[in-house]
Amino acid sequence: MSEPLLRVRQAKKVYTMGDELVWALKGVDLDIYQGEFVAIMGSSGSGKSTMMNLLGCLDIASEGSIAFAGQELSTLSKNELASVRNQRIGFVFQQFNLLPRTSALDNVTLPLLYSNVPEADWISRAKQCLESVGLGSRMDHHPGQLSGGQQQRVAIARALINDPLMILADEPTGALDTHTGLEVMALFQQLNQQGKTIVLVTHEPEIAEFASRKLTFRDGELISDERNQHIRQAADEGVA
Amino acid sequence: MKIVILLKTAITALRVNVLRSCLTMLGIIIGVAAVIIMVAMGAGAQQKVDEQIKSLGGNVFFVTGAFRQSGGARSNSVVKINEDDANLIEKQVPGVEAAAPYLSASGQVIYGNLNWSTEIDGIDNRYFVVRDWGIANGREFTPAEISRGSKVVIIGERVRSELFGASDPIGQTLRVTNFNAIVIGVLNEKGQDARGEDQDDVIFLPIKTVRNKITGVNATNPKSVSFIQVSAYDGEDMDYIEDEMSLLLRQRMRIPVGADDLFRIRNVSEMIATRAETIQVFNTLLAWVASVSLVVGGIGIMNIMLVSVTERTREIGLRMAVGAKPSDILYQFLIESIVLCGLGGFIGVMIAYGFVFIGNQYGIGAGGIIETRVVLLSLGFSGLIGVFFGYYPALKASRLAPIDALRYE
Known part of the structure; x- marks a missing residue:
């Protein structure tokens, strides 16, 4: 294969808890390639969230190296990291994290506020993204007027607005019922088929079944890295 | 423009909690309104004083007699100054433009079936020079009328409007207390004096006429007058003129060195200016107190931010x-704080306009004048308060670690 999108070498992360040093990550090696659908699994405290924060440029590794699209992240300034998050990564959170009392359209354009995209293109781009997640008819609705699944789809549209290299989803189905969760997973699978790299953090094994690769963390170490031989297809499981 | 979106974001955020935003703004609103109102009152008082000094006719002295002192006790007899004093001042004191003797009385005037109670004063034409007061219609007194004590009258605008209305008063016969006088002139409108009295509510006759017909002749001082108004040429040293007049009058009254004056000289423009200064100091003080509430308002803004x-x-x-x-985060919160303060300032300005408008309608105080300069300054200052007190909260926001902020419960 070609150069990996993400190249993690001996990544360590240490936190200080009072006088104690807690190693959240104890040296992880990992390559993620363009177009993969990776699920990061593990119980709480396993280090999976820490791993996600590092991959998402929200935090910096204490030791080791992480290269994103060939760029070493530890050398970047806060502003440069912000720019990477803005341009290269789309985030999807468990609690959607939409701005309240703000229309779906304005929520989706939020990342553009911090980009160099000319303002004239904002609306058309946001509309396109909302249409691609099936919310073309609800662009003026506020989060309070949308169901959980619809809100998560607005969040996904927001993640897509800058055409990122990777979508990072943190428990995206955690706040949704099973059926709606399936819809969201179908959307992720569809995006993956269109070529988007997707990194999904979850503690539910059945959600991880939708991914093409499963990474399992325990006590700050990567304990298993396996190809998923039987990928569940969310679209086949009763999603209208 | 990104600034438009930032403004929109700020307004959206402020609308989320309207009541809280309004309460937060209250400090700024009250502060700005108070400062502007105070400054407006000060400006109003200043303008009034300027008008009064102008209506007085420039640099004017009042010379009056004083109580005679005898053996340390104040006697009841007032030393009267007289027409000769006026003539002498005008002739001998350098820098004096004119010295006008003035004999004041009051009484009823009647025209047709209308009567009016007014001031009836005896003067000569020098008075119009001192007061810089022109005739609107008709003419001044002739020398003959003054020397003979003719029954001719020049009336003030108020008296004209009260008694004559639309008809022409010139040549009409006006009954002044107990005699008839011919109206020969109407004065220009002068407005209120420093005490708020209507200066146009007056009629003027030759001194001799008033003395013979109304006040009566003082046996010991047959040419006595109530006071003398003296005007100096522009740019003259008022203190010097005052000293010279004092010297002259002391010589004339043969007052020994060291004894008290038997007259009083008051520099009227100076008195008014001094009073204006007092008002100004007071208003400035109040404006400062008001600006303290602006700072308190700013602290409220910081707290809420x-x-x-x-x-x-x-x-x-x-x-x-x-x-x-x-x-980006820093600017977002900074702009929010500036919008909060700017809006508060704007509302404060509106309230100040309202107050001053109502105050002027009902004639409260000396009237207020809101200068654009003051309004802009207040708005700018409230914006600055927004920056100053919004900066720390905004900085705090911008320094949050993204991961901690995202996970914050």
Whole structure:
């Protein structure tokens, strides 16, 4: 294969808890390639969230190296990291994290506020993204007027607005019922088929079944890295 | 423009909690309104004083007699100054433009079936020079009328409007207390004096006429007058003229060195200016007190912005996750604070306009004048307060670590 999108070498992360040093990550090696659908699994405290924060440029590794699209992240300034998050990564959170009392359209354009995209293109781009997640008819609705699944789809549209290299989803189905969760997973699978790299953090094994690769963390170490031989297809499981 | 979106974001955020935003703004609103009202009152008082000095006719002295002192006790007899004193001052004191003797009385005037109670004063034409007061219609007294004590009258605008209305008063016969006089002139409108009295509510006759017909002749001082008004040429040294007049009058009254004056000289423009200064000092003081409430308002803004930053930590985290740089967050909260203060300032300005308008309608105080300069300054100052007191909360927001902010519960 070609150069990996993400190249993690001996990544360590240490936190200080009072006088104690807690190693959240104890040296992880990992390559993620363009177009993969990776699920990061593990119980709480396993280090999976820490791993996600590092991959998402929200935090910096204490030791080791992480290269994103060939760029070493530890050398970047806060502003440069912000720019990477803005341009290269789309985030999807468990609690959607939409701005309240703000229309779906304005929520989706939020990342553009911090980009160099000319303002004239904002609306058309946001509309396109909302249409691609099936919310073309609800662009003026506020989060309070949308169901959980619809809100998560607005969040996904927001993640897509800058055409990122990777979508990072943190428990995206955690706040949704099973059926709606399936819809969201179908959307992720569809995006993956269109070529988007997707990194999904979850503690539910059945959600991880939708991914093409499963990474399992325990006590700050990567304990298993396996190809998923039987990928569940969310679209086949009763999603209208 | 990004600034438009930032403004929109700020307004959206402020609308989330309207009541809180309004209460937060209250300090700024009250502060700005108070400062503007105080400054407006000061400006109004200043303008009034300027008008009064102008209506007085420039640099004017009042010379009056004083109580005679005998053996330390004040006697009841007032030393009267007289027409000769006026003539002498005018002739001998350098810098004096004119010295006008003035004999004041009051009484009823009747025209047709209308009567009016007014001031009836005896003067000569020098008075119009001193007061810089022109005739609107008709003429001044002739020398013959003055020397003979003719029954001719020049009336003030108020008396004209009260008694004559639309008809022409010139040549009409006006009954002044107990005699008839011919109206020969109407004066220009002068307005209110320093005490708020209508200066146009007056009629003037030759001194001799008033003395013979109304006040009666003082046996010991047959040419006595109530006071003398003296005007100096522009740019003359008023203190020097005052000293010279004093010297002259002391010589004339043969007052020994060291004894008290038997007259009083008052520099009227100076008195008014001094009073105006007092008002100004008082208003400036009040404006400063008011600006303290602006600072207190600013502290309120800071308090609420800190609360707001804490409340919206997750929003800050999200914005950072989707690419906001620390400076973007800083600007966002700074603009919010500036909008809060600017809006408060704007409302304060509106309230100040309202107050001053109502005050002027009902004639409260000396009237207020709101200068654009003051309004802009207040708005600018409230914006600065927004920057000053909003900076720390905004900085605090911008320094949050994205991951901590996102996970904040």
